[in-house]
Amino acid sequence: MEYSEISPPGPLKNDVKCIWVLEGQVDWEISELEVEKVLPDGCSELIFHTGDLFQRSTSGSEFEIQPRSFYYGQLKRFLLLKPTGKIDIIAVRFFPWGFRSIFPIPSGEFTELCTSIDLIWNQMGKELEEKIQIAKTKEERVEIIFNFLISNLIRNKRKNPNAMAIVKGIVQTEGLHSVRSIRDRFEIEERTLERYFHEFVGLTPKHFMKITRLQHFLKVAEGKKILNFSQLAQECRFFDQSHLIREFKNFVGVTPKEYFEKDRHFTEFFIG
Numbered sequence: 001m002e003y004s005e006i007s008p009p010g011p012l013k014n015d016v017k018c019i020w021v022l023e024g025q026v027d028w029e030i031s032e033l034e035v036e037k038v039l040p041d042g043c044s045e046l047i048f049h050t051g052d053l054f055q056r057s058t059s060g061s062e063f064e065i066q067p068r069s070f071y072y073g074q075l076k077r078f079l080l081l082k083p084t085g086k087i088d089i090i091a092v093r094f095f096p097w098g099f100r101s102i103f104p105i106p107s108g109e110f111t112e113l114c115t116s117i118d119l120i121w122n123q124m125g126k127e128l129e130e131k132i133q134i135a136k137t138k139e140e141r142v143e144i145i146f147n148f149l150i151s152n153l154i155r156n157k158r159k160n161p162n163a164m165a166i167v168k169g170i171v172q173t174e175g176l177h178s179v180r181s182i183r184d185r186f187e188i189e190e191r192t193l194e195r196y197f198h199e200f201v202g203l204t205p206k207h208f209m210k211i212t213r214l215q216h217f218l219k220v221a222e223g224k225k226i227l228n229f230s231q232l233a234q235e236c237r238f239f240d241q242s243h244l245i246r247e248f249k250n251f252v253g254v255t256p257k258e259y260f261e262k263d264r265h266f267t268e269f270f271i272g
Helices: 028-033 098-102 117-134 138-155 161-172 179-186 190-200 205-222 229-235 241-252 256-260
Strands: 002-006 016-025 036-038 045-049 054-057 069-072 079-083 086-094 114-116
Touching (some): 045 117, 069 117, 117 138, 179 190, 205 241, 229 241, 229 256
Antiparallel strands (some): 069 114
16 A cells, blocks of 8 residues: 655645545455554544545444545544555545634534535535546645635634644643643633533543543554563553553553554554
8 A cells, every 4th residue: 555645735734734645455365454443643534535435343343334525523442444445545634623723613523423525515515525536636636625625714713722722732742741730731721621622622631632642652662673561651651551551452442462463554654
């Protein structure tokens, strides 16, 4: 598989992390490896399939076909994906606050949901999907998506610099501070903080911090030649190794040891 990222233009750089493209083909000789686990990373995504569609599952027992074009809100735990043929995806990865900064819809309405774009933007969503499918090159699709985002950004007047600053502060400290310390630092009431996160992120502050720390752990672990989970737990500010294992399993469904023993075709693209 070939994975690449494209940086957003100036007007979008504060809200869009990147556009990413994934192209490839299912190897049916190793089809048992083609069920891939995607982990929560604190970001939401707007995804377009121009190849064959994927199947998705949150349990592993029942899979359903994804829409061709959809918005996926914040994940609270892992998601299983299974390609069905040719892989050709182009997607927008928003910063945690990015979707709400561009569109006048609270992020909390989409948490853990995969929503077809025609259900969100009606005729405008149908026209966007049609343009993406008709476009002949990756560059044309990127331009179509950027123009769509910029036009909505201009119309949406709902910005909240405080919410952005708080989320950025959590990411910069790798989720290692408590909710109370964040409230004290930004001099904000608990209910106001909860409201900010529901509207702009789609997760509670505590859950977002845990996901941020999980991603920090994954990034640190990926850079190690030898994995010592006791040392990693200490380095990433878990109370101890058992705390690391318990929290990791809640998000990923397996222990860190089990996770790193398996090939991870998709997950490695989305860490850090």
